[in-house]
Amino acid sequence: MDNSSPTPTQDSPAQSDSIALETRDLSLWYGDFQALFNVTVEIKHGIITGLIGPSGCGKTTLLRCFNRVNERYGYVTTTGEMRVLDKNIYDEDVNILELRKSVGMVFQRPNPLPISIYDNVIFGMRVHADKGQYKKADYDEAVEVALKEVFLWDDVKDMLKKKATGLQLEQQQKLCIARLLPLKPKVILMDEPCSALDAEGTEAIEDLMSNLRGKYTMVIVTHNMAQARRASDECLFMLMGKLIEHGDTSQLFLNPKEKDTENYVEGRYG
Numbered sequence: 543m544d545n546s547s548p549t550p551t552q553d554s555p556a557q558s559d560s561i562a563l564e565t566r567d568l569s570l571w572y573g574d575f576q577a578l579f580n581v582t583v584e585i586k587h588g589i590i591t592g593l594i595g596p597s598g599c600g601k602t603t604l605l606r607c608f609n610r611v612n613e614r615y616g617y618v619t620t621t622g623e624m625r626v627l628d629k630n631i632y633d634e635d636v637n638i639l640e641l642r643k644s645v646g647m648v649f650q651r652p653n654p655l656p657i658s659i660y661d662n663v664i665f666g667m668r669v670h671a672d673k674g675q676y677k678k679a680d681y682d683e684a685v686e687v688a689l690k691e692v693f694l695w696d697d698v699k700d701m702l703k704k705k706a707t708g709l710q711l712e713q714q715q716k717l718c719i720a721r722l723l724p725l726k727p728k729v730i731l732m733d734e735p736c737s738a739l740d741a742e743g744t745e746a747i748e749d750l751m752s753n754l755r756g757k758y759t760m761v762i763v764t765h766n767m768a769q770a771r772r773a774s775d776e777c778l779f780m781l782m783g784k785l786i787e788h789g790d791t792s793q794l795f796l797n798p799k800e801k802d803t804e805n806y807v808e809g810r811y812g
């Protein structure tokens with residue numbers, strides 16, 4: 543992995559123009575059905591990239607390519623190239639567990655494990671740890687740091703042993719983000735992370751995304767265009783499995799280059 547690129551800071555995420563995620567001519571089929579067509583894209587480090595487009599256009603499919611989650615379906619085939627953090631993720635020596643550690647994912651519905659809040663946060667850490675690698679104090683610290691990073695610590699610090707599934711949905715989604723953090727991911731992929739939440743919950747998750755901005759490369763799928771405008775630095779617009787346009791969020795919304803993008807952002811379909 544290339545560690546020579548400057549680490550973007552929260553104050554200057556746009557400073558780094560290095561590329562975190564890259565595809566060249568990526569196509570994907572579910573059996574005979576082609577869901578992605580020759581997608582070529584470069585996603586920058588340290589910023590928030592929004593992925594928008596009508597339902598069924600391939601947003602989730604593209605997102606899942608970046609940590610090779612699509613492969614759990616045996617009938618998926620892909621062609622083309624994918625590089626994540628400067629590494630071809632189809633190289634033979636790629637360790638999928640390591641890949642998924644550095645590329646974390648958050649789903650539409652919060653899916654905490656039915657164990658305590660504390661155990662949720664350190665679950666990944668425990669799974670990946672060598673025997674005896676961490677002491678209780680290490681786990682305690684990781685829990686506190688991660689929960690503070692997602693603004694959940696104050697809510698739950700006195701109930702860490704309570705079951706995570708008893709939390710409100712918004713808190714559950716924060717927890718699902720928090721449990722990625724002890725693994726020190728470089729990239730966080732979020733697939734419509736607010737779609738199960740009300741307006742207040744949505745705002746809370748957007749606040750937390752902006753808190754994480756610059757520390758992690760984030761890609762967020764959303765069908766909520768207002769959210770894409772508020773929350774993302776750059777946007778990708780997809781239509782029927784193709785990447786139509788990629789640009790700064792304000793450019794893409796205010797001055798789209800492609801007619802299809804214009805139709806979409808003006809709400810004419812999807």
Ligand SMILES: Nc1ncnc2c1ncn2[C@@H]1O[C@H](COP(=O)(O)OP(=O)(O)O)[C@@H](O)[C@H]1O
Pocket residue numbers: 572575577595596597598599600601602603604615
């Ligand atoms: N596991 C799957 N098996 C077969 N077809 C799928 C699967 N997942 C998605 N598709 C199809 O691929 C296309 C893109 O889906 P998806 O990536 O989920 O779109 P989006 O997230 O933009 O709504 C759709 O036509 C969908 O029906």
Ligand SMILES: [Mg+2]
Pocket residue numbers: 601602603733
């Ligand atoms: Mg989807």
